[in-house]
Amino acid sequence: xxxxxxxxxxxxxxxxxxxxxxxxNVKLEDKLPSGYTSRRLWKILSFTAGGTIALCIGLLTxxxxxxxxxxxxxxxxxxxxxxxxxxxxxxxxxxxxxxxxLQAPTLKQGLHGLIYDNKTExxxxxxxxxxxxxxxxxxxxxxxxxxxxxxxLEPVYFYIYTLFGLQAIYVTALYITSWLLSGTWxxxxxxxxxxxxxxxxxxxxxxxxxxxxxxALPFFAIxxxxxxxxxxxxxxxxxxxxxxxxxxxSTFLFSLTWQFNQFMMLMQAxxxxxxxxxxxxxxxxxxxxxNIQITGLLLVxxxxxxxxxxxxxxxxxxxxxxxxxxxLQKNLKTGSFFNRLGKLLLHLFMVLCLTLFLNxxxxxxxxxxxxxxxxxxxxxKFGFGATSDSTNQQSMSKMxxxxxxxxxxxxxxxxxxxxxxxxxxxxxxxxxxxxxxxCVFASFGLCSPKIWELLLKLVHLYNPKRxxxxxxxxxxxxxxxxxxxxxxxxxxxxxxxxxxxTNTPRKAVFAGSMQLLxxxxxxxxxxxxxxxxxxxxxxxxxxxxxxxxxxxxxxxxVHALLRSFGTDYVILEDSIxxxxxxxxxxxxxDLLDIANGHTMDGPGENDPDLKPAGHPRFCEEIKxxxxxxxxxxxxVFQNKTFHVYKLSKxx
Numbered sequence: 142x143x144x145x146x147x148x149x150x151x152x153x154x155x156x157x158x159x160x161x162x163x164x165x166n167v168k169l170e171d172k173l174p175s176g177y178t179s180r181r182l183w184k185i186l187s188f189t190a191g192g193t194i195a196l197c198i199g200l201l202t203x204x205x206x207x208x209x210x211x212x213x214x215x216x217x218x219x220x221x222x223x224x225x226x227x228x229x230x231x232x233x234x235x236x237x238x239x240x241x242x243l244q245a246p247t248l249k250q251g252l253h254g255l256i257y258d259n260k261t262e263x264x265x266x267x268x269x270x271x272x273x274x275x276x277x278x279x280x281x282x283x284x285x286x287x288x289x290x291x292x293x294l295e296p297v298y299f300y301i302y303t304l305f306g307l308q309a310i311y312v313t314a315l316y317i318t319s320w321l322l323s324g325t326w327x328x329x330x331x332x333x334x335x336x337x338x339x340x341x342x343x344x345x346x347x348x349x350x351x352x353x354x355x356x357a358l359p360f361f362a363i364x365x366x367x368x369x370x371x372x373x374x375x376x377x378x379x380x381x382x383x384x385x386x387x388x389x390x391s392t393f394l395f396s397l398t399w400q401f402n403q404f405m406m407l408m409q410a411x412x413x414x415x416x417x418x419x420x421x422x423x424x425x426x427x428x429x430x431x432n433i434q435i436t437g438l439l440l441v442x443x444x445x446x447x448x449x450x451x452x453x454x455x456x457x458x459x460x461x462x463x464x465x466x467x468x469l470q471k472n473l474k475t476g477s478f479f480n481r482l483g484k485l486l487l488h489l490f491m492v493l494c495l496t497l498f499l500n501x502x503x504x505x506x507x508x509x510x511x512x513x514x515x516x517x518x519x520x521x522k523f524g525f526g527a528t529s530d531s532t533n534q535q536s537m538s539k540m541x542x543x544x545x546x547x548x549x550x551x552x553x554x555x556x557x558x559x560x561x562x563x564x565x566x567x568x569x570x571x572x573x574x575x576x577x578x579x580c581v582f583a584s585f586g587l588c589s590p591k592i593w594e595l596l597l598k599l600v601h602l603y604n605p606k607r608x609x610x611x612x613x614x615x616x617x618x619x620x621x622x623x624x625x626x627x628x629x630x631x632x633x634x635x636x637x638x639x640x641x642x643t644n645t646p647r648k649a650v651f652a653g654s655m656q657l658l659x660x661x662x663x664x665x666x667x668x669x670x671x672x673x674x675x676x677x678x679x680x681x682x683x684x685x686x687x688x689x690x691x692x693x694x695x696x697x698x699v700h701a702l703l704r705s706f707g708t709d710y711v712i713l714e715d716s717i718x719x720x721x722x723x724x725x726x727x728x729x730x731d732l733l734d735i736a737n738g739h740t741m742d743g744p745g746e747n748d749p750d751l752k753p754a755g756h757p758r759f760c761e762e763i764k765x766x767x768x769x770x771x772x773x774x775x776x777v778f779q780n781k782t783f784h785v786y787k788l789s790k791x792x
Contacts (some may be wrong), residue, residue, distance in 0.1 A: 191326025355397035693754035
């Protein structure tokens, strides 16, 4: 007769195995160090404390910057037109599309107005979603209309609070990156502290709120933090998939919100290429990141109605070249040192040639010239031949030792920071990107003395007490900033905008400086001849033509140029016409004279190929009300800063 245990399908051998397993677990727990539980508890407490401090420091930074903005402008107490004027230059242009979406009767009509826009550039219908990175304004306007907050929060506050909220995310991401590099959240706290105390060099969000980088850099910081974690070895499959998703989303959002995304990510791709070539990064991980960059950009390109500037970017050509070269060149990282060096040099040459070939082919097919001004600018900045050292064997061995000691995530952030430093030297607005990550890397350096102590001592920076000293130095300055109260005051511009709203037709076309016209678009909704978004060759040529109002041209020539763009009114600014802030040769009127082949005003030498102009400067001479000028232009408004002239319809 079967026993009860046998009927239930349970064998006595199984029960004895269970008992033996339990005994082994008990013995294993007995063998664990006595401090194991306490160390595990300490890690949990440290992680909780560090995470809480990260969120708190991010929120405090957001509140701090919002308070500075309020104190500087007295934003809550000035008129709506003054609030809008405070969004200077291109900031006003971007905010105008948020306002336009909110004023549209329906979302469908609002989107139609952006896709078929005929107010931003006179006598043209352009697709703003293709030309500009304004999906964030579209999303924010939809969100504001959908949420039940209209009774409690004005549209402008919803907009600026969103941007200040992104600053909280930005600082938190910088904090996390430093924490990941150093292994201690104290490093993250130091990075956040340096970000705030060096605010003048790390951000300008409090006075240029709608700028594209203020939208984009928080997502870029998230992406860098995610990549830093992704480059760690031995990640769990689930963790790796989740972090790849975070990298993709942050890359996509960064690309969508800033037109200069391709140059930032090209720097990233170069960093990955360097690490991959030096065998400091698994090829699989590098391939994932290359593909994420390409996919993110192509998705943004699709949303921007196949923007040719994205398709013709160096980033896509470079990433494709790297992937093709890797397929063509096998066993890159095998063989002796000199064999590997030869393969590496061949690989570099192949990638360079493929990149240039693909980029030129794509640009010829697309007839792309929108970004040529950027490369001309960089060529002017770096108009000298690159130099290279011949390294001796001793320095090579030192270099190999350094690469062995550096972890992939550390090397990534180090090279990343160096390359962005060079980018900051070329363009002032890139300084804010570089200095933020310098805060991260410097804090990591101070909190990781085993790796960086010698380097920091060599440059006289190694002093752990310096952080405490800085806090004592900068804290009073921060308190002074918070206590300093100002008020927005620009009566001449307010008077101009009010006059335009009251005395000109809704469909009137205005010409003037790019910076001022952005405010005209925002405050009055009038049609513009040109504006400060410069990523279009046709618009650059149009702006140069409009700016002849500050050159030495005849009234007939200026009138013909302005009327060719349908201009009804032209606004002249004394601050441009009589500019004294910049040195001779750097003022707008000097640049126009040089471009037109005319000698510049004032004492000083001129190039021998420049000749005296046949006419006086238009913006000065028109104020004398001489017959040739009165025949084409009638002054209809003036104050201490602006002069508005109405153009006659005669040809």
